[in-house]
Amino acid sequence: MPVFDRILIVDWSASGRPKRGRDSLWLGDATGARDNPATRAEAFALIRRAVAGGGRLLIGVDVAFGHPDGLVQAVTGQGSALALWDWLAARHRDDDRNASTWRDQAALMNRILGRPAFWGDVRRLPTPDLPRRRPPDPPLPPLRATDRPMPGARPKSPFQTAGAGAVGAQSLTAIPWLNRLRADPVIAVWPFQPIRDARVVLAEVYPSMMGITLRDRPGHPCLDAMQVTELARVLARLDARDALAGMLRPDPALPPSEGQILGDPDVIRAEARWTGR
Numbered sequence: 001m002p003v004f005d006r007i008l009i010v011d012w013s014a015s016g017r018p019k020r021g022r023d024s025l026w027l028g029d030a031t032g033a034r035d036n037p038a039t040r041a042e043a044f045a046l047i048r049r050a051v052a053g054g055g056r057l058l059i060g061v062d063v064a065f066g067h068p069d070g071l072v073q074a075v076t077g078q079g080s081a082l083a084l085w086d087w088l089a090a091r092h093r094d095d096d097r098n099a100s101t102w103r104d105q106a107a108l109m110n111r112i113l114g115r116p117a118f119w120g121d122v123r124r125l126p127t128p129d130l131p132r133r134r135p136p137d138p139p140l141p142p143l144r145a146t147d148r149p150m151p152g153a154r155p156k157s158p159f160q161t162a163g164a165g166a167v168g169a170q171s172l173t174a175i176p177w178l179n180r181l182r183a184d185p186v187i188a189v190w191p192f193q194p195i196r197d198a199r200v201v202l203a204e205v206y207p208s209m210m211g212i213t214l215r216d217r218p219g220h221p222c223l224d225a226m227q228v229t230e231l232a233r234v235l236a237r238l239d240a241r242d243a244l245a246g247m248l249r250p251d252p253a254l255p256p257s258e259g260q261i262l263g264d265p266d267v268i269r270a271e272a273r274w275t276g277r
Helices: 040-051 071-076 081-091 102-113 168-181 223-240 265-275
Strands: 006-011 026-029 057-061 187-189 200-204
Touching (some): 040 057, 102 168, 223 265
Parallel strands (some): 187 200
Antiparallel strands (some): 006 026
């Protein structure tokens, strides 16, 4: 029996201005329906609408829900990744034109750590304590245990905030918005909270895990637009075969503060190829 009635995939963006199209915000479901809001505030409104839509809902978001082990303890004095969610939400500001303070939060965490872990400030006017280039002696490992390389996709460090495929800035801007949803008792964040009784589950996803490109799925406006609908379809097909439930059992071997990417890479890739036939 399927676990979810609906699956929504969100490709996030840390753009500093309203933007549509490539490298912007995309939301898609297994029916092929898509939205391309210009701002994070608009995206959040669409997510809230999906939550209110009824039925059991999985919302997969393409950002890192956690950071390499040691960051949350150093910054918050606690062991739960959700403590860092609260910490970021209390400090982050993001207006309806996408002007965000994520660089200030990254720089502050670097100061708390004593030397930079976050990097990638490419603005002409630099942010103090947020270096442009990767630091030679970072205080923490660059990757989490869940960030393993796979054919056709190589996860980036949550500390890298700029460059192709970088997820750092997206995570720092997404987490404060997603944290607002935690006030709703029907919502749980996987794998940090029990999901058995949750009507809505938030989970970290990595669409590039599918290993497919626009060449494999032509007719989409951009890669991000293709990935949100295709991953929703892949997960829905797995759920229909009762294969998704097992993937929702957190891996006890992974550090609980780091989070976990949803899905077995081999199964996801095989299903994505099969779905495209």
